[in-house]
Amino acid sequence: MLVSATEMLKKAKAGHYAVGQFNINNLEWTKAILQTAQECNSPVILGVSEGAGKYMTGYKTVVGMVNGMLEEMNITVPVALHLDHGSYEGCLKCVEAGFSSIMFDGSHYPIEENVAKTKELVKICAEHGMSLEAEVGSIGGEEDGVVGAGECADPNECKMIADLGIDFLAAGIGNIHGKYPANWQGLSFETLDAIQQLTGEMPLVLHGGTGIPADMIKKAIDLGVSKINVNTECQLAFAAATREYVEAGKDQQGKGYDPRKLLAPGAEAIKATVKEKMELFGSVNKA
Numbered sequence: 001m002l003v004s005a006t007e008m009l010k011k012a013k014a015g016h017y018a019v020g021q022f023n024i025n026n027l028e029w030t031k032a033i034l035q036t037a038q039e040c041n042s043p044v045i046l047g048v049s050e051g052a053g054k055y056m057t058g059y060k061t062v063v064g065m066v067n068g069m070l071e072e073m074n075i076t077v078p079v080a081l082h083l084d085h086g087s088y089e090g091c092l093k094c095v096e097a098g099f100s101s102i103m104f105d106g107s108h109y110p111i112e113e114n115v116a117k118t119k120e121l122v123k124i125c126a127e128h129g130m131s132l133e134a135e136v137g138s139i140g141g142e143e144d145g146v147v148g149a150g151e152c153a154d155p156n157e158c159k160m161i162a163d164l165g166i167d168f169l170a171a172g173i174g175n176i177h178g179k180y181p182a183n184w185q186g187l188s189f190e191t192l193d194a195i196q197q198l199t200g201e202m203p204l205v206l207h208g209g210t211g212i213p214a215d216m217i218k219k220a221i222d223l224g225v226s227k228i229n230v231n232t233e234c235q236l237a238f239a240a241a242t243r244e245y246v247e248a249g250k251d252q253q254g255k256g257y258d259p260r261k262l263l264a265p266g267a268e269a270i271k272a273t274v275k276e277k278m279e280l281f282g283s284v285n286k287a
């Protein structure tokens with residue numbers, strides 16, 4: 001059964017580790033991530049962007065697929081199904097479809113409007129036993145068409161949003177979605193520390209987990225980050241493994257064209273990536 005992410009992230013914050021959010025795109029992605037979470041005895045958050053939701057034909061399909069897998073695969077570790085960077089309307093659709101967690105990305109609104117819409121969603125999520133993530137300060141790179149510059153959030157605005165009754169908070173601390181450019185300045189631990197001082201027990205979320213050096217990840221966890229989003233890294237691993245299979249001509253040997261064979265190396269690569277992240281984040285055996 002799906003659970004909200006509130007408990008798993010409270011435990012993570014208290015235990016000084018982080019739970020990974022791994023974004024899903026299809027059946028192979030979802031199966032690989034759930035298998036790895038179960039093998040690592042780790043809690044996990046399945047992230048779904050609005051674009052990925054649309055790709056999978058809609059949120060109801062996603063909920064049906066994930067719930068089916070939890071049962072058929074005998075998954076016993078805590079699993080949350082979470083809308084990533086949701087619009088207000090997208091959030092309402094996911095509440096209806098049966099997600100267990102949502103992120104409202106109101107970072108592009110003026111702070112007053114972000115506050116007003118977040119408040120509405122706090123109420124709705126409470127009624128449904130769902131967890132709610134909010135965002136302050138846009139996170140760099142491109143997230144479903146919204147391009148941000150990797151800015152740092154204002155700690156006072158973070159405090160204002162945190163106090164609305166949300167469950168965890170994403171704040172820009174110089175992190176970027178996608179691949180990091182060669183001239184990237186690194187995470188602003190000064191900003192993270194200032195946010196954590198003001199928001200206290202609130203679990204903080206680090207978006208754009210791909211390509212942040214391990215020592216920075218560890219330091220961010222020390223400073224209160226309890227959820228780390230990983231998306232691009234699984235995509236790169238899947239693409240590289242699939243390319244290798246095709247370039248080696250394996251799709252033309254025997255029944256190598258069978259999608260169950262063709263997609264297997266990519267799925268294994270996702271599993272290896274997810275396992276590596278769970279070890280780095282410290283969530284192994286924390287289910």
Ligand SMILES: [Zn+2]
Binds near residue numbers: 139177207208229
């Ligand atoms: Zn993000």
